[in-house]
Amino acid sequence: xxxxxMLSLLLLWGGFIGCKNDEHSYTYKRDIAKKLIxxxxxxxxxxxxxxxxxxxxxxxxxxxxxxxxxxxxNWNYIFSSLNYLLDSPIExxxxxxxxxxxxxxxxxxxxxTLIPRNFHTGIDIYKKDKDTVKAVLEGNLEIKKDNLxxxxxxxxxxxxxxxxxxxxxxxxxxxxxIKKEGKVKKGEKIGLVGGxxxxxxxxxxxxxxxxxxxxxxxxxxxxLLIYFNKTEKNITSKIKDKISPHAELIEIxxxxxxxxxxxxPTYLEFWKEKGKKDYKFKxxxxxxxxxxD
Ligand SMILES: [Zn+2]
Numbered sequence: 001x002x003x004x005x006m007l008s009l010l011l012l013w014g015g016f017i018g019c020k021n022d023e024h025s026y027t028y029k030r031d032i033a034k035k036l037i038x039x040x041x042x043x044x045x046x047x048x049x050x051x052x053x054x055x056x057x058x059x060x061x062x063x064x065x066x067x068x069x070x071x072x073x074n075w076n077y078i079f080s081s082l083n084y085l086l087d088s089p090i091e092x093x094x095x096x097x098x099x100x101x102x103x104x105x106x107x108x109x110x111x112x113t114l115i116p117r118n119f120h121t122g123i124d125i126y127k128k129d130k131d132t133v134k135a136v137l138e139g140n141l142e143i144k145k146d147n148l149x150x151x152x153x154x155x156x157x158x159x160x161x162x163x164x165x166x167x168x169x170x171x172x173x174x175x176x177x178i179k180k181e182g183k184v185k186k187g188e189k190i191g192l193v194g195g196x197x198x199x200x201x202x203x204x205x206x207x208x209x210x211x212x213x214x215x216x217x218x219x220x221x222x223x224l225l226i227y228f229n230k231t232e233k234n235i236t237s238k239i240k241d242k243i244s245p246h247a248e249l250i251e252i253x254x255x256x257x258x259x260x261x262x263x264x265p266t267y268l269e270f271w272k273e274k275g276k277k278d279y280k281f282k283x284x285x286x287x288x289x290x291x292x293d
Contacts, residue, residue: 049161050161050163050165050219051163052074053068053075054071054072065219065220066217066218066220067220078212079226082159085137085159087136087137087187088134088227089171089208091130091132091134092130098123099126102120102124103125103205104123105123106119108120111124122170122209125207126203131192132192133153133171133191134187135185135186135190136155136186137155137157137167139155139156139157139158139183140155140156140182141179141183142155142156148198149172149173149196149198149207150174151175151176152170153171153177154168154170155168155190156168165213165214166212167211167213168209168210170209171190171207171208172209173194173195173199173206174192174206175191175192175194175195175196176194178191178192193206208223
């Protein structure tokens with residue numbers, strides 16, 4: 001009976017949800033998501049078959065991932081539910097805390113290697129005055145460590161879909177982990193923001209990821225779309241591949257409005273310290289200086 005009610009709600013809902021414009025800004029139906037989720041008992045259920053939703057494929061370091069195909073309006077159900085369920089990993093997270101040049105989800109220039117069109121599987125949150133990372137939802141916490149991601153945490157959340165996809169949140173490059181493995185509550189403090197892993201020596205920030213996973217199939221979700229109902233294209237994704245990452249950078253800088261560049265002086269300091277001294281880099285630095293002056 002409950003299922004029939006949910007199904008009819010979904011059908012009814014499917015008729016009026018939609019994508020407002022090309023930038024994929026959605027009107028979330030949080031009240032409907034709330035009603036569906038409130039029927040929880042031990043676990044929270046997302047009554048949907050993920051496998052029926054349209055996705056796109058991308059690859060990174062020989063691994064294949066899926067992304068939601070935002071033309072499929074049914075994703076709005078998943079996004080609405082998550083928008084209702086999830087806390088932010090850092091207090092008072094705002095859209096502006098994620099830098100449009102290098103911090104957003106999707107293709108970007110890697111801030112350390114300067115590799116162009118590196119697929120960024122999460123968002124980078126820089127917030128100087130806030131360094132405590134919190135669990136975005138209850139779940140089971142696992143502690144991880146590797147050369148790329150540094151010290152990091154994965155939490156598997158009890159958000160089950162009809163076809164057994166699970167939700168995972170991931171918190172990378174932590175300075176310190178302050179919670180033991182095992183059960184964790186929503187909002188509990190789990191770690192401190194740092195720069196461990198490949199980002200060693202880089203600006204401390206939290207790399208935050210949300211994925212739906214079933215065995216080896218991973219669907220990457222854009223946290224900005226979940227939390228703020230919107231996502232604009234990365235600045236980098238507007239630019240076609242170029243032979244030189246620096247040439248590409250220059251073009252990006254030229255096309256970037258001054259208001260979007262609040263993180264650039266910090267990148268510059270980092271690159272300068274790392275001794276990137278080739279002449280193209282010097283040109284880049286000069287161009288950036290001209291723009292931010
Ligand atoms: Zn990142």
